[in-house]
Amino acid sequence: MNTAAVLQAFxxxxxxxxxxxxxxxxxxxxxxxxxxxxxxxxxxxxxxPVTFFMPPIPAxxxxxxxxxxxxxxxxxxxxxxxxxxxxASAAYTDEAFAMTRKGQAELALGAGLxxxxxxxxxxxxxxIVAAPALAEFALHFSSxxxxxxxxxxxxxxxxxxxxxxxxxxxxxxxxxxxxxVGLGNPAGFPRFTFGSAEMTGGIxxxxxxxxxxxxxxxxxxxxxxxxxxxxxxxxxGNVMKGQWELxxxxxxxxxxxxxxxxxVGALPGAxxxxxxxxxxxxxxxxxKEPQKFGTGHVEGIVESGSANNSALAGAWIPALVFGIPGDxxxxxxxxxxxxxxxxxxxxxxxxxxxxxxxxxxxxxxxNIIMVPLGLLCIKVAKRILKVPRNILMPLILLFxxxxxxxxxxxxxxxxxxxxxxxxAYVLEANRFPIxxxxxxxxxxxxxxxxxxxxxxxxxxxxxxxVERPIAAGLAAVTLLVWFVPPVLRAxxxxxxxxxx
Amino acid sequence: xxxxxxxxxxxxxxxxxxxxxAIRGYxxxxxxxxxxxxxxxxxxxxxxxxxVLLVARGWRMRAAQPWLAWDAWVRSPRHLLALAVxxxxxxxxxxxxxxLGFLIVAPLVLGALFLVLRVRPLQAIGIALVATLLVHFAxxxxxxxxxxxxxxxxxxx
Numbered sequence: 001m002n003t004a005a006v007l008q009a010f011x012x013x014x015x016x017x018x019x020x021x022x023x024x025x026x027x028x029x030x031x032x033x034x035x036x037x038x039x040x041x042x043x044x045x046x047x048x049p050v051t052f053f054m055p056p057i058p059a060x061x062x063x064x065x066x067x068x069x070x071x072x073x074x075x076x077x078x079x080x081x082x083x084x085x086x087x088a089s090a091a092y093t094d095e096a097f098a099m100t101r102k103g104q105a106e107l108a109l110g111a112g113l114x115x116x117x118x119x120x121x122x123x124x125x126x127x128i129v130a131a132p133a134l135a136e137f138a139l140h141f142s143s144x145x146x147x148x149x150x151x152x153x154x155x156x157x158x159x160x161x162x163x164x165x166x167x168x169x170x171x172x173x174x175x176x177x178x179x180x181v182g183l184g185n186p187a188g189f190p191r192f193t194f195g196s197a198e199m200t201g202g203i204x205x206x207x208x209x210x211x212x213x214x215x216x217x218x219x220x221x222x223x224x225x226x227x228x229x230x231x232x233x234x235x236x237g238n239v240m241k242g243q244w245e246l247x248x249x250x251x252x253x254x255x256x257x258x259x260x261x262x263x264v265g266a267l268p269g270a271x272x273x274x275x276x277x278x279x280x281x282x283x284x285x286x287x288k289e290p291q292k293f294g295t296g297h298v299e300g301i302v303e304s305g306s307a308n309n310s311a312l313a314g315a316w317i318p319a320l321v322f323g324i325p326g327d328x329x330x331x332x333x334x335x336x337x338x339x340x341x342x343x344x345x346x347x348x349x350x351x352x353x354x355x356x357x358x359x360x361x362x363x364x365x366x367n368i369i370m371v372p373l374g375l376l377c378i379k380v381a382k383r384i385l386k387v388p389r390n391i392l393m394p395l396i397l398l399f400x401x402x403x404x405x406x407x408x409x410x411x412x413x414x415x416x417x418x419x420x421x422x423x424a425y426v427l428e429a430n431r432f433p434i435x436x437x438x439x440x441x442x443x444x445x446x447x448x449x450x451x452x453x454x455x456x457x458x459x460x461x462x463x464x465x466v467e468r469p470i471a472a473g474l475a476a477v478t479l480l481v482w483f484v485p486p487v488l489r490a491x492x493x494x495x496x497x498x499x500x
Numbered sequence: 501x502x503x504x505x506x507x508x509x510x511x512x513x514x515x516x517x518x519x520x521x522a523i524r525g526y527x528x529x530x531x532x533x534x535x536x537x538x539x540x541x542x543x544x545x546x547x548x549x550x551x552v553l554l555v556a557r558g559w560r561m562r563a564a565q566p567w568l569a570w571d572a573w574v575r576s577p578r579h580l581l582a583l584a585v586x587x588x589x590x591x592x593x594x595x596x597x598x599x600l601g602f603l604i605v606a607p608l609v610l611g612a613l614f615l616v617l618r619v620r621p622l623q624a625i626g627i628a629l630v631a632t633l634l635v636h637f638a639x640x641x642x643x644x645x646x647x648x649x650x651x652x653x654x655x656x657x
Binding site for chain 2: 049050052053166169170173174176177180185186187189191192215218219222223224225388390391393394395397398399401402403405406409411414415418422426429430432448451452455456459460
C-alpha cells in the first residue's frame with residue numbers, strides 16, 4: 001500500500017464538499033429507501049444527473065452513501081407497514097412485521113440498523129482486501145481472459161440469479177442487442193441506426209437506466225390498485241436496546257450473512273435483494289430453532305439484514321477491477337466512472353490508487369454514519385411514511401425528464417427513457433428478469449470488442465481462446481455453469497422416475 | 501397486462517428475423533476475421549431459438565396461462581386515466597418543450613398528473629408552479645442545463 005496515496009485519499013474524502021455531499025446523500029438515501037416503491041437503484045439513477053456536475057470523489061460519495069442508507073431504511077416500512085421499502089428488505093418483511101405485532105418493533109428496527117452497518121463494514125473489508133489483489137492478478141489478463149470473464153459474468157446473471165433461466169437468457173439477448181446499436185463496434189460500422197444521427201452514438205445508457213429503474217416504478221405506482229397500508233405502531237422506543245445481546249447470541253449468523261452477501265453481491269447480476277433472500281433461506285435451514293422463523297424471530301433478520309448491506313460493497317469488487325457490474329447499482333456506477341475519467345479496470349489501481357483508497361474510505365464512513373443517521377430516520381419514520389406519494393411521484397417524473405435531458409441536452413434521450421421505462425414495466429409484469437438486460441447493455445460492447453480483438457490476434461483460430469491457462473480455466477467454469485444445471489435436472493428427473 | 505409466453509415467443513422470433521434481415525448487407529472488414537454482422541447475427545439466432553422454446557412452453561401451459569390476462573387496473577377507469585396521463589405527459593414534454601418552453605410545459609405535466617392522482621386542485625396548482633420554478637432554478641441556474649425557453653424567449657433570465 002502506498003502511504004502518500006492513502007493520505008491523498010484522506011484529504012479528498014475529508015474535504016468539506018465531499019462531507020457535505022455525503023450528509024445530503026445520506027438523507028436522500030434514507031428517504032428514498034423508506035418510501036415504498038422507491039428503490040436504492042432508483043436513488044442511484046436519480047443521482048446520476050446531479051453527480052454529472054460534481055468532481056469524481058464527491059460524485060462517488062453520494063452514490064455510495066445514498067445506496068447504503070437506502071438498503072437499511074428499506075427495512076423501516078417493512079417493519080411498520082409490512083411493505084418492503086426496497087426489494088432488498090422483502091425477504092424478511094413478514095418476519096419483521098410479525099415482530100412488530102408482538103410488540104418488538106424496536107428490536108427488529110434496531111437489528112436492521114446495527115447489522116446493516118456491520119454487514120456493510122464486512123463487505124467493505126472484503127472489498128479492500130480482495131479488489132487490489134484481484135487487480136494485480138488481472139493486470140496480466142489479455143483480451144482472451146476478458147472475453148471469458150465477461151461471458152462468465154453474463155452467464156452468472158442468467159443462470160444463478162434468475163428463477164427462469166430461459167427468460168433471463170432472453171432479456172440478456174435483448175440487452176446485448178441494444179448494445180449493438182450505433183457506431184461503437186470494432187468495425188466502426190453503423191448498426192441499427194435507421195438513418196438517425198442520434199442513434200449513431202448508441203442508446204444512452206444512463207437514459208435507459210433512469211427509464212428502467214425510475215420511470216417503470218412511477219408506472220407501477222399509477223396503476224397500483226392495492227389499498228394504502230396502515231401504520232400499526234404509534235411510538236417507537238429505544239431501538240439500540242438489546243442489540244449487543246443479539247450480536248453476542250448470533251455471531252456465526254452475522255458472519256455467515258455478511259460472507260454470503262458479499263459473495264452474492266460480487267456475482268454479476270445478483271444484488272442485495274437476492275443476497276437477502278438466499279441468506280434468509282440459509283439462516284432458516286441452519287438455525288437451531290427453524291420452527292420459530294416466520295413467527296417474529298429476530299435471527300433471520302440479523303443474518304439477512306447484514307447480507308443485503310454487505311452485498312452492496314461486494315458488487316463493487318468486479319465493477320472496479322474488471323468493469324463488470326456486480327448488481328444494477330454498480331451497472332450505473334460504471335457509467336458514472338467512465339464519465340469521470342475513472343475507467344474501471346486493473347490499471348485504475350496502479351495509476352490512480354488514491355481514487356481507489358478514497359472509495360474504500362467512503363464505504364467505511366458511510367457504514368459508520370449509518371448508525372446515527374439511521375436512528376434519526378427511525379425517529380421520523382412515521383412522518384416519512386406519511387409523505388403523500390401522489391405528490392412525490394409526479395415530481396420524480398419531472399426530475400427524471402430534466403435529469404435525462406441534462407446528460408446530453410437531448411430530447412432523444414428523454415424518449416429513450418420513456419421507452420425503456422415502458423419496456424421494463426411490461427417485462428417485469430410478465431416475470432422477465434431485468435438484471436440480465438442491464439448487464440447485456442453494459443457489457444455487450446466489451447464482449448464483442450474482446451472477442452474481435454482475440455480473433456484478430458489469433459488470426460481467426462478459436463483454439464487460441466483456451467490456450468492460455470487462465471482463459472482455459474474461465475472457459476471451463478463458464479461451460480460448467482451452462483451445462484451442469486440441465487444435466488443435474490435430467491439426472492434428478494430420471495431418479496424420480498425410478499420407483500423407490 | 502400479462503401475456504401468454506407463446507405471444508412473447510412469437511414477438512422474439514419476429515425481432516430475431518428482422519435483425520437477421522437487417523444484417524445481410526453488412527460489409528466484411530479487411531483485416532478482421534469476423535465482421536460487424538457476426539455479433540448481432542448470433543444474438544438474433546439466439547432470440548429465434550429462445551422464441552421457439554417460449555412458444556413451446558406457452559403452448560404447453562395454455563390451460564394454466566391465459567393468452568391475455570388484464571390486471572385489476574384495466575377495469576378501473578381512474579387508473580387507466582392515470583396511466584394515459586402519465587405516458588401522455590412525457591410524450592407531450594418531448595414534443596412541446598422546445599416550442600412552448602420548460603416553464604409552460606412542466607407545470608402542465610405536473611398539474612395534470614397531480615389532478616389525476618387526486619391531489620386537491622389548489623394544492624396541485626401551487627405545488628406544480630413552485631416545483632417547476634425550483635427545478636428550473638436548480639438545473640438552469642446552478643447546473644447550467646439549457647432547459648428550453650420556447651415562446652418565453654423574450655423574458656429569458
